[in-house]
Amino acid sequence: DGLGTFTGSDDQYLLFDSPTPRAxxxxxxxxxxxxxxxxxxxxRWIVYDGDQNASTGTNLSTGVEIATGVxxxxxxxxxxxxxxxDTLISVDGLLAYDSTVLNPDGLGWRTDxxxxxxxxxxASRGDEVYDTRAFSLDGVMITQSAYEPIPGDANGDGVVNEADAKVLASNWGLASGTSWAKGDFDGDxxxxxxxxxxxxxxxxxxxxGTPGESVASVPEPGVFSLLVIGGLGAVAMSRRGRRQQENAC
Incomplete structure (x- = not known):
């Protein structure tokens, strides 16, 4: 099946967003x-549902099997x-997974x-020396929506209320590692x-709508949409300089 050596826990294919280049x-x-x-x-492809502010998270199966030539x-x-x-996965042009079906509120980010x-x-990894992994990318597209959050809406639920006040109170005085989600609405x-x-x-x-007089919106990043199109090649395929681990960041 072209995945004969893809048998260990350290045999992996990964794609992720990171604040720094990493393997x-x-x-x-x-x-x-x-x-x-x-x-x-x-x-099978797995998505990670992080707990955002705690140390636990959950691996969720998409049910989408990995295969060569796909x-x-x-x-x-x-x-x-x-x-x-949210994550959607299509296989050869047909939708195979939509995370919003079972997780309508979205999958959480990781702790930090x-x-x-x-x-x-x-990235790809091999469990043993001389294992080879191969994949190709046909295209990457990143877009940003015109969405603007409500000033004061820390948790992004569309309303400014007690829940947002609790977020701000729990992070009061924080002077590093701040974000909108922690209550830093003016971005200072x-x-x-x-x-x-x-x-x-x-x-x-x-x-x-805003009851009473509205305050001017504070600019903040909107919703980003990322489309990645690519496939897995046969494991025996060679890329430049076979290595146990190959990454593109």
């Missing part, structure tokens, strides 16, 4: 898709305010991910009275 996964990734030779749901389309829609993402990373990474790198004033001025605001 493998980590707690700072906003989203992650991967496949193992032998592990949870072997030889073209996979991955569509990842990322919401940097809610710190969530506070913003969309600057690096789109592709700290969470203080200015952010509290923004929340108070927009109290009760909803995505459909």
């Amino acid at each position: 493998g996964s980590g707690s700072s990734l906003s989203w992650q898709i991967m496949a193992h030779g032998e592990s949870f749901d072997s030889r 073209v996979y389309d991955f569509t990842i829609v990322v919401d940097p305010v809610a710190r969530t993402y 991910a506070t913003e969309i990373g600057g690096y789109l990474c592709f 790198g700290k969470i203080d009275a200015r952010d509290a004033a923004i929340l108070a001025a927009n109290w009760g605001a909803t995505a459909s």
Whole structure:
């Protein structure tokens, strides 16, 4: 089947977003898709549902098997305010997986991910010396929507209320590692009275309208959509300089 050596837990294909170039996964990734030779749901694509602010997360099976000679389309829609993402996978042009069916609120980012990373990474690993992995990319497309969050809406649920006040209070005084999702609404790198004033001025605001006088919107990254089209080649195929691990970041 062309995947005869894709049998170990360290036999992997990965694609993920990262704040820095890296060869493998980590707690700072906003989203992650991967496949193992032998592990949870072997030889199927897996998406990671992070717990955002805790140390636990969940691997979710897509049910989509990996195979050679197949073209996979991955569509990842990322919401940097809610710190969530959605994933769609098509196989040879036919939709095979839609994460929103079972996870309508989105898949969570990983624990230490506070913003969309600057690096789109592709990687493969071999479990044993002289194992070879191969894949090709036909195209990558990244777009940004016109979505603008409501000032004060820390959790991205479309309304400014007690839940957002709790987020701001729990991060009060934070002066590093801040983000909109933690209550830094003015983007100055700290969470203080200015952010509290923004929340108070927009109290009760909803995505459909703002009761009373509205405060000017604070610019913040919108929703990003990523389309990756590529396929797996036969494992025996050679890429430049066969190595146990190959990465593109």
